[in-house]
Amino acid sequence: MANDRASLKSALRRMGPAVMGLCLLSLPAAAYGANTCPWINEATASGLLGRKAVGEVTEAAAGQPFICTFTQQDESGKRTLRVTVEIVGDSHARQGAIAQACGADVVPLRAIGNEARICAADEHKNRIGERVVGRVRDQVFTITIYTTVKDDPILTRDELKSRIYTAAEQISGNLF
Amino acid sequence: MRKISSVLFAIAALTAARYLITPVQAQQDAATPPPPPAYSPPLTGASPAEDTPAQREALAKWKEKAEQRTDADRKAHNATVIPSYNFHYGKGNPFTPGNVQVQGEGFLQPGAYPTAEYCGTCHQEAYSQWRQALHSNAFRTPFYRASVNILIRDKTRGIAFARHCDSCHNPIGVLGAALTEDSKVDRARFDSDGLTCMTCHSVVSLDSTNGNASIKMGVPSVIVDENGERIPGMVPFDMILRHPERHSKAVMHDFLHTPEFCAACHKANLPSPLNDYKFIRAFTAYDEWQQSKFSQRNPLTFYTADFTTCQGCHMKRNANALPDYGAKNGTFASHRWLAGNTAVPFYYGFDTQLNKTIEFLRTGNYLNVDIIALKKAGGDDLIAPLGKASYSLASNDTVEAYVVIQNKNIGHSLIPEVRDLYEAWVEFTVKDAGGNEIYHSGFLRPDGMLDPRAHSFTNRPVNDEGEFVDNHKVWTIHSVAYDNSVQAGRSVLVRYQFRLPADATGAFAVTAKVNYRHLRQSYLNNVFGKGHPAYPIVEIASRSRVLKIGDNAPEGEDPADNPDWMRWNNLGIALLDQFQYAEAVKAFTETVKLRPLYADAYINIGLTEIAWEKYESARLAIRRALILDPNSARALYYDGLLQRRAGNTEQEIADFSKVVKMFPQSRDARRELGITYYQQNDNPAALEQFEALQKIDPDDLTAHYNLSILYRRMGKSKEAAEQQAMFVDKKVDPGAPTYSLNFLRLHPEISTESIPWHMHSDLEENTGVGVAQNGK
Numbered sequence: 001m002a003n004d005r006a007s008l009k010s011a012l013r014r015m016g017p018a019v020m021g022l023c024l025l026s027l028p029a030a031a032y033g034a035n036t037c038p039w040i041n042e043a044t045a046s047g048l049l050g051r052k053a054v055g056e057v058t059e060a061a062a063g064q065p066f067i068c069t070f071t072q073q074d075e076s077g078k079r080t081l082r083v084t085v086e087i088v089g090d091s092h093a094r095q096g097a098i099a100q101a102c103g104a105d106v107v108p109l110r111a112i113g114n115e116a117r118i119c120a121a122d123e124h125k126n127r128i129g130e131r132v133v134g135r136v137r138d139q140v141f142t143i144t145i146y147t148t149v150k151d152d153p154i155l156t157r158d159e160l161k162s163r164i165y166t167a168a169e170q171i172s173g174n175l176f
Numbered sequence: 177m178r179k180i181s182s183v184l185f186a187i188a189a190l191t192a193a194r195y196l197i198t199p200v201q202a203q204q205d206a207a208t209p210p211p212p213p214a215y216s217p218p219l220t221g222a223s224p225a226e227d228t229p230a231q232r233e234a235l236a237k238w239k240e241k242a243e244q245r246t247d248a249d250r251k252a253h254n255a256t257v258i259p260s261y262n263f264h265y266g267k268g269n270p271f272t273p274g275n276v277q278v279q280g281e282g283f284l285q286p287g288a289y290p291t292a293e294y295c296g297t298c299h300q301e302a303y304s305q306w307r308q309a310l311h312s313n314a315f316r317t318p319f320y321r322a323s324v325n326i327l328i329r330d331k332t333r334g335i336a337f338a339r340h341c342d343s344c345h346n347p348i349g350v351l352g353a354a355l356t357e358d359s360k361v362d363r364a365r366f367d368s369d370g371l372t373c374m375t376c377h378s379v380v381s382l383d384s385t386n387g388n389a390s391i392k393m394g395v396p397s398v399i400v401d402e403n404g405e406r407i408p409g410m411v412p413f414d415m416i417l418r419h420p421e422r423h424s425k426a427v428m429h430d431f432l433h434t435p436e437f438c439a440a441c442h443k444a445n446l447p448s449p450l451n452d453y454k455f456i457r458a459f460t461a462y463d464e465w466q467q468s469k470f471s472q473r474n475p476l477t478f479y480t481a482d483f484t485t486c487q488g489c490h491m492k493r494n495a496n497a498l499p500d501y502g503a504k505n506g507t508f509a510s511h512r513w514l515a516g517n518t519a520v521p522f523y524y525g526f527d528t529q530l531n532k533t534i535e536f537l538r539t540g541n542y543l544n545v546d547i548i549a550l551k552k553a554g555g556d557d558l559i560a561p562l563g564k565a566s567y568s569l570a571s572n573d574t575v576e577a578y579v580v581i582q583n584k585n586i587g588h589s590l591i592p593e594v595r596d597l598y599e600a601w602v603e604f605t606v607k608d609a610g611g612n613e614i615y616h617s618g619f620l621r622p623d624g625m626l627d628p629r630a631h632s633f634t635n636r637p638v639n640d641e642g643e644f645v646d647n648h649k650v651w652t653i654h655s656v657a658y659d660n661s662v663q664a665g666r667s668v669l670v671r672y673q674f675r676l677p678a679d680a681t682g683a684f685a686v687t688a689k690v691n692y693r694h695l696r697q698s699y700l701n702n703v704f705g706k707g708h709p710a711y712p713i714v715e716i717a718s719r720s721r722v723l724k725i726g727d728n729a730p731e732g733e734d735p736a737d738n739p740d741w742m743r744w745n746n747l748g749i750a751l752l753d754q755f756q757y758a759e760a761v762k763a764f765t766e767t768v769k770l771r772p773l774y775a776d777a778y779i780n781i782g783l784t785e786i787a788w789e790k791y792e793s794a795r796l797a798i799r800r801a802l803i804l805d806p807n808s809a810r811a812l813y814y815d816g817l818l819q820r821r822a823g824n825t826e827q828e829i830a831d832f833s834k835v836v837k838m839f840p841q842s843r844d845a846r847r848e849l850g851i852t853y854y855q856q857n858d859n860p861a862a863l864e865q866f867e868a869l870q871k872i873d874p875d876d877l878t879a880h881y882n883l884s885i886l887y888r889r890m891g892k893s894k895e896a897a898e899q900q901a902m903f904v905d906k907k908v909d910p911g912a913p914t915y916s917l918n919f920l921r922l923h924p925e926i927s928t929e930s931i932p933w934h935m936h937s938d939l940e941e942n943t944g945v946g947v948a949q950n951g952k
Contacts (some may be wrong), residue, residue, distance in 0.1 A: 031256075032360050047362035092707075111524045113318075114704050136318075137705040166364045169316060173367070176321040176703065 037068035039083060039141075039174040040167065045070035048145065048163045049079040050154035060086065065140075077149035080129075083171055084142045091135040098142060099133040109134070109165070113141070113172035118164065121146055128157060130164040136175035143167050212298045212499050215417045224421045232402065235415070239407045246288060246395060246408040253285035256360050257353035264336035265449060271350055273450040274343025276389035279380060283353040286366045289396045290410045295373040297413065301500035305511040306373065308529035310520060314370030315346040317520050319597075319695060322703040323648040333651060340450045343389035344441035347375050351393055374398075377427040382436055385462060386874055387443030397426045420501070435465055438486040442593070445875075448905060451651040455875075455905045458650060459595070461486075463873065464588035466841070468664035471587075473841035473872075475809035477665050478749055478776070481585075489540075489587060490515055516591070516598065518712040519694045534714050537692060542586045543717040544738055545688050548747055549578035550723075553673075561743050562721055563731045569723055571680040574673065574939065579604065579688045582667040582738070582746045589661040590633050591692075597648060599696040600716070601632035603689045604672050604936070609682045615674035617936050618689075624697040624710060628925045631670045631936060634696075635659035636926075642918025647702045655912035657919040658930035669750035673937035680725050689718035741770040741777075748780055754932040757788035775805040782814050791821055809835045813845055820852065828852055836865075843872045850882060859886055875906055 032042040036057045046053040053072040060066040065086035072079045088094045095115065099106050102119030109116040109132060116134025121144045123129075129146025145164050147155040155163070218224070227235070261283075265272035270283070278284050292312070296303025306312050314320070324342070328335045335355050342350045346367065354361035366372070380394035397406035399415060399422045406426055416423045431437045439462035446456040469477040470484040492514075493507040500508050512529060514536040521530035549560035550567065553574035559567040560578070569575070581602065583590045591598045603618035618630035626632065636657040637645045645653050662668045676684070693713045700708055719734075738746065748763035761784050767777040782797035795818050801811040816831035832849035835842060850865030863886050870879040884899035920927040928934040 034260075035358050041359050041361075041363070043360050043362040044364050047364050114708065166368065169368060170364060173316055173318075173321045174325065176318045176325055 037070075037083065038066075039085065039171040040068065040070075040081075042070065044170060045081050045167075046072070048167050049081055051079070053079070053081070077147065077152070079147045079149065079152070079155055080145070081167060082142075082144045083167075085175065086140050087138050088140055089138070091138045091140050094140045095133055095135045098140065102131065102133070106133075109168065112165070112168045113175065116168060116172070118161070118168075126150070128152075128155075128160065130160040132164055132168040134168065134172060136172050139175050141171060141175060143171055209296070209300055209303075209498070212300060212501065213413045213417065215298070215501055217501070218420070225418050227402065235401055235407075238411065238415075239401055239405070242407050242409050242411075249285050249287060250280070250282065253287075253352070254282040257283055257356075260356065260358040260360060261353050262334075262336045262356040262358075264334075270353070271339055271343060273337065273340035273447050274350060274389045275383070275386060275391075276343040276347055276350060277383065277392045278351045279392060279394045284351045284393065284395065286348050286352040286354075286361065288409065289348060289366070289372060289374040289378065290398055292369055292372045292374075294410050295398075298416070298499075298501045299373075300498035301496040301508050302373070302502060302511045304498055308521060308524070308526035309512045310515070310517050311371040311376075311511075311513060312369055313520050313524070314344070315342070315349070316368050316370060317523065318703050319519055319523075319699075320345055326647060326649055327651065330649075330651075337450055337651070340388065340447075344371075344444075346370060347389060347393065348372070374427075376432065376437075379429070379431075379437070379440075382431055382440060384874060385436055385439045385443065387439060387441065387445060387460065387462070388447070389441055391440045399423050400425045417501075433485070433487060435462060435471070435486045438462060442486070446650055446653060451653070453654065454909060456653055457875070459593040461588040461592045464592065464664055466843075466872070468587050470664070471841075473839060474844070475813060475835055475839045475842050476844055477810075478745070478780070479665055484587060486587070516692060517694050518714060519700075522712055530712070534712070537714050537716050540585060542584060543590065543690055544580075544582040544584045544736075544746075545690060545717045545719040546580045546582070546738060546743055546746065547577060547686055547688055547719055547721045548580050548743055551576040551578070560747070561740055563733065563737070564740065566727070566729055568727045569676065569725055571676055571725055572678045574675045575723075576935070577604070577672045577674070577686060577688075578747070579670045579672065580667050580743070580746050580750055581662065581670065581688075581690060583662040583664055586664055589663050591661055594648070595633070595635050595659070595661055596637050596645065597695045597699050599626060599632060599634060599693045601626060601630045601634075601691055602670050603630070603687075603691050604670075605685075605687050606674050607685045607687075608677075608680070609684075614677065614684065615672065615938065617672060617938075618691070620697075620713075623706075624700075626693075626697065628923075629928075629936060631660070631929070633661050633668075633690075635661065636919065638915050638919040640915055642915045642922065644919060644923075646698055648699070654909070655915040657916040660929060666753060667746040667750040669747065669754060671935045673935050673939060675939060676725070682725060684723045684725075685720055686723055687718060687720040690716045692716050741767045741774065744770065745777065745780065748784070752780075752784050752787065755787075756933060757784050760784045761788075773804060775801040775808050775811060778804070779808070779811050779814060782811075782818075786814060786817060791818060794818060795822075807838075809838045809842075809845075813842075813848070816845075816848060816852075820848075825852065825856060829856075840868075841872050843869055843876060846872065847876065847878050851878070854882055854886075859889060862886060863890075877903060877907055880906065 033055060035041045037055055042053065042055045045055060049070060049072045051072045053070040055068060055070045058067040065084040068083040070081040099117045102117065106117045106119040109118045112132065113134040113136040116132055118130065118132050121129035121131035127146050127148045129144055131142060131144045133142050135141065143164060145155065145160055145167060149155070263270060271277070292303060292306065324338050327333050327338050327341065335357055339350050339355050342355055348366040349355055349363065352361055354363055374396045378394050378396040379391045381392045383390045383392060394406065395408045397408050399407050399411050399419065401407060404425060442461040443463065444458040446458050448454050465471055465486060467474050469479050469481040472483045487509065490513045491509045493509050495506055496503045496508040502508060512532060514533055516537060518530055518533050521533060547562055549558050549562060551558055559565050579602065591600045601618050605616050606614040608614060617627060619627045621627065637653040638655050638657050639645055639652040640654045691713050693711060695711065700711055744763050744766035748760045748767065751760035751763055761781055764777055764780040764784065767774065771777060778797045778801035782794045782801065785794035785797060798811055798815050798818060801808060802815065805811065812831045813835050816828050816835070819828040819831060829849070829852055832845055832852060835845040836849055839845060846865045846869040850862050850869060853862035853865060862882065866879045866883050866886065869876050870883065880899045880903035884896045884903060887896035887899060920930055
């Protein structure tokens with residue numbers, strides 16, 4: 001009996017890597033986490049960031065917006081998509097106030113929500129990004145995509161502009 | 177070496193297709209795309225290019241790898257999406273409540289569809305038009321999203337139910353398993369393109385004319401091999417340019433030119449799996465077309481026209497401005513699908529699409545507005561037709577104006593489809609010589625809302641509380657309080673009453689316009705909240721006349737006016753639809769006076785008298801029509817009805833059979849002939865007619881009812897039960913009018929709109945309430 005148990009253990013030990021491999025193979029190619037962000041899912045965020053990203057949310061608290069953050073990090077740096085949504089009385093004014101932080105390079109963005117503007121989000125050294133500030137009815141949203149990867153081959157400036165528009169269309173569409 | 181260069185070319189071509197075309201976000205800019213790859217079209221009648229053995233071998237290898245890659249991608253996609261997919265309607269019904277189906281096993285990965293940019297490389301005209309058209313924007317617009325999001329957020333429904341809507345608005349998403357709570361699908365790959373090129377051009381079969389996306393989607397393919405077998409995915413452009421005939425075979429099925437293809441989505445119902453209630457017809461532009469003069473399938477239309485399909489109006493050929501290898505003789509079938517939607521191009525800033533839409537609405541000769549008659553209070557005499565009749569007016573006269581709006585050349589109703597959201601109405605004004613308003617109906621209030629007492633060609637769906645379903649929550653609709661749309665070829669009479677001022681002198685301008693707004697203000701408010709920009713209002717048709725205090729003599733004709741016989745005929749049609757049979761007969765009789773050899777005028781008298789149950793005089797009128805035109809299917813149909821009443825079964829069968837022979841797709845003739853055979857206990861003959869009728873109209877209640885009985889008699893209990901179930905599901909809930917009455921009781925300002933014969937007036941003695949001056 002003991003021998004039997006020992007041989008079973010041995011067999012399991014030998015089979016271990018194979019079983020693990022089979023388990024891994026049976027997992028979907030991109031096993032995304034459960035969707036917790038109401039306005040964009042992890043698969044879409046991953047597509048926008050160029051590689052599989054991980055999402056987390058911070059639910060709205062008093063005076064604080066609901067925040068979804070998707071990050072994709074490796075040794076070369078971090079790519080981030082951050083979404084904030086808040087409901088306010090005068091959403092037009094609030095949207096304008098947030099957009100003021102953009103400075104002078106803010107540009108109106110047509111056909112996103114009720115109204116939206118786009119600007120660069122290069123607040124930090126070694127980081128480039130784009131931001132959209134907009135509103136859908138009484139919901140004010142900000143969307144920021146940025147990268148800390150040096151000379152990022154995926155999120156170039158042009159790509160950032162293109163992808164943030166897509167992100168803005170996704171998010172504002174779900175806010176309608 | 178050749179293989180390497182071929183692969184490199186393919187990669188370069190596909191990369192170019194992805195990046196060189198104007199990206200989505202810059203659609204408003206008129207960027208000029210780079211020229212398409214060089215191509216010399218084959219000479220007319222030339223044989224297709226002959227492949228060398230090496231080329232055949234290369235193609236076979238490409239096909240094999242493309243199939244392997246597509247299959248592997250599909251399996252991987254299904255492994256990713258199935259575990260978290262909400263099979264709300266069971267594993268076997270992943271796309272319910274939509275009717276869409278897909279070729280092969282499981283969900284179809286969104287990446288299987290060649291992109292619009294890829295197609296746009298060679299079809300630049302089509303691409304540029306499509307990008308601004310409704311089809312490419314079928315999903316992403318706020319007007320759609322606001323509506324479908326309500327369904328998704330509804331606690332009793334959810335995103336699985338949105339497959340009903342998205343089967344037409346976003347089929348790639350539905351077939352790709354994106355419509356589930358915990359979606360694992362990257363939606364940025366397809367949401368912005370709605371109905372992309374390779375959704376319509378990948379459809380492999382039409383399953384029925386049931387609507388709700390009754391199509392089967394094939395695995396997308398832009399070319400077939402020499403055996404006609406589809407090669408999935410994108411291929412290098414040189415492969416297509418060498419064999420354009422194989423490209424056509426893959427993407428240009430004959431059914432794309434038919435109204436039945438459009439019917440797949442331009443016909444919709446609200447099925448019980450969506451509303452937990454019962455089948456409710458949502459809209460059916462297809463059936464409306466089929467019943468119109470343009471289909472040449474219905475012998476009962478008031479007028480006739482050349483056969484015209486949906487595509488004939490909405491995909492007219494125009495000279496192409498951009499290179500397009502699909503063009504024929506320098507023209508291309510429009511992929512703008514111009515129709516009535518001004519809201520989407522207005523929102524996106526698609527000025528070309530917006531201007532062309534407005535032009536389409538204004539120049540189509542779709543409607544005729546005719547201020548045809550006046551009636552003075554206290555008298556029964558109709559002063560008509562205006563322009564030809566002499567009459568006099570005095571100050572302080574109370575005048576009724578009769579305005580006939582004819583749906584003259586639209587192949588469907590005015591307004592079609594989601595008529596709870598679209599808004600067309602009559603704006604009627606009476607102004608003195610100084611431009612001062614004496615009367616105004618159909619004005620816009622300062623908040624953008626339409627005068628609630630305006631005559632609008634709309635409907636009012638209500639829920640089971642009798643509340644107007646204002647925000648398109650279609651799954652809550654239980655009844656329709658009224659539906660004032662005007663069917664193709666018919667006319668409506670709108671009556672206005674006003675009083676000329678006591679101190680009136682000189683002339684007054686009376687104007688009737690049909691305005692159109694896409695969408696109504698309260699729905700725009702639902703989408704954007706209040707304070708949004710004003711959306712375009714288009715005047716589709718109008719007519720003015722001058723009334724003078726004192727004597728009014730006949731005027732010259734306006735070239736846009738209908739001939740007098742048609743004016744009387746349209747008045748008769750409108751009166752018939754308002755159940756004013758005596759007046760309708762009088763109007764049709766005026767048509768007879770002006771056109772005594774026009775058989776249809778007699779038929780119109782006859783059918784009115786049938787409705788009026790004056791069968792003897794109806795017989796005389798129909799007989800007269802048949803003398804003038806013995807082969808008139810329309811006259812024979814009504815004669816059949818009269819022969820039935822007289823008990824002349826043989827002649828009844830002969831009449832209806834002749835109509836069916838001339839118009840095999842006439843649902844009315846099939847129905848009546850089926851009933852005749854049924855009454856004669858000729859079950860096989862009745863069965864043949866009802867089965868044919870059901871092929872024409874799968875929702876015909878008479879067909880369901882009779883087929884259930886006939887099948888049961890034949891021992892086909894399963895088929896009988898199916899027909900019975902469909903009859904019960906589709907028959908209008910007898911309790912539904914209660915919901916409508918609840919609504920109308922709560923809304924007296926518009927309840928008169930539900931009455932066929934009604935008057936628009938701001939005179940206190942008629943409204944019963946003190947109304948501010950000029951109706952405002």
